[in-house]
Amino acid sequence: MEYIALCQSCGMPLSNEEIKGTEQNGLKxxxxxxxxxxxxxxxxxxxxxxDMKNNVSTQMKKLKLPIYTIQKAITILPTLSRWKNK
Structure with missing residues (x-):
């Protein structure tokens, strides 16, 4: 199974360069x-x-994703770098 990195803030898969954020110098x-x-x-x-849990839930509901998928996404948020030590 191929490893796909997740955004360490919202958990979105970083499956291609277009979805990645940018640094001040424009690098991904x-x-x-x-x-x-x-x-x-x-x-x-x-x-x-x-706030992030609410945002992720709202966006995933708009995409009509299954409740199980939404709950799983919300469950992993506290393990991501942005939230881990807060």
């Missing part, structure tokens, strides 16, 4: 997606873990 960041991280900074720096 391999840890965060473009929705969470642009130009070397978080797009929503004051967001907390509960």
């Amino acid at each position: 960041n391999n840890q965060y997606c473009r929705y969470c991280y642009e130009d070397g900074a978080f797009t929503k720096p004051t967001m907390n873990l509960e």
Whole structure:
């Protein structure tokens, strides 16, 4: 099974270069997606873990993903780098 890195903020698969966030110099960041991280900074720096859980749930519901999938995504959020030590 192929390993696909996850955004260390929202858990989105970083399956291609277009989805990856960027550093200030324009280089791609391999840890965060473009929705969470642009130009070397978080797009929503004051967001907390509960906000992210709500955001992920809302976005996944819009995609009509199964509840099991949504719950699994929310469960892994606290293990991601952005939230691990908070």
